[in-house]
Amino acid sequence: MRDDGLDRAIDAAGGIAQLARKIGISQPSVSNWTRVPAQRVVAVETATGVSRNDLRPDLYGEQAGSAELVDPIDAARAREYALLAVLLSAPPSKRLLDQLAALSGDATPLGRAHAALADAAASAVAAKVEREYFDLFVGLGRGELLPYASYYLTGFLNERPLSRLRGDLTTLGIEPVANNSEPEDHAAILCEIMSGLVAGRFDASPEVQRAFFEKHVSPWMGRLFADIESAGDAGFYRVVGALGRTFIEIETEAFTFAS
Structure with missing residues (x-):
């Protein structure tokens, strides 16, 4: 039996098939959910407008009441990872493009990347971005890029x-999404896991965060974003690649100093 949060998301999306399409997974996967998996909460929230507190109050209800316990820098980092997870997991909806167009930037490298993303989103056409995403990551047979750590x-x-990733996720108590067709080393899933680690949704110390990042993210994800940035089929996603590359460089430097 589905919980209320999942039912609300399905209604908001216009049905199970529409929700699956909006978040870039198969319809049978969504059909088998009884609640929204932790790794999909941000994507479902973005696609439907149903808040994460309503989708998974067990994960987000208490956090909303103790937000002051989360360091503001960590909260910003978690949001950055969550944004990258959403953009890598499925093409952005018109609603998300409108939200991205309202981003503000500053003179820092990350601020400039945000400003560039806002400009790209303001002029983007959702249908064209959806086709771009298909050409880059899906394709007829395969896309231009394969966003997997193993590859x-x-x-x-x-x-x-x-x-190795699956072994570490088991140790951390992070369960895979049931019936998800994507392996856990997909860049979107890894970004969502990092968001959860940083925000405290998963019980992990800063040392565990750093070890996970250095083992499963930093050895390859910067190269993926650089490849997205220079991909022949990239238009809107060129600035997504620049944002991701910049953020991973900042994270790598921060974790190096922290160690």
Whole structure:
């Protein structure tokens, strides 16, 4: 039996098939949910407008009451990872493009990347961005890019990097999404996991965060974003690549100093 939050999201999206399409996964996967999986909360919230507190009050209800306990810098980092997770998991809806167009920037490298994303979103056409996403990451057979750790680190899919990641997720108590067709080393899933680690939704110390980042994110994800930035099919996603590359560089430097 589905919980109320999932029912509200399905109604807001216009049905199970429409929700699955909006967040870029298969219809049977959504059909088998009884509640929104933790790794999909941000994507479903963005696609439907149903708040994360309503979708998963067990994860977000208490956090909303103790937001002051989350360091503001960590909260901003978690939002950055969540944004990248949403943009990598599915093409942005018109609603999300409108939200991105309202982003403000500043003189820092990340601020300039935000300003560029806002400009790109303001002039983007959702249908064209959807086609761009398809050409980049899906394609007829395969897309121009394969956003998986195993592929970037070994040249093949579903190799040892995925096996090592699954072992570490088990140790952290992070369960995979039921019936999800994507392996856990997809860049969107890793960004969503990092968002959860940073925001405190998963029980992990700063040392565990750093170890996870250095083992599963930093060895390859910066290269992925650089490839997105220079991809032949990239238009809107060119600025997404620049944002992701800049953010991963900042994270890498911060974790280096922290160690």
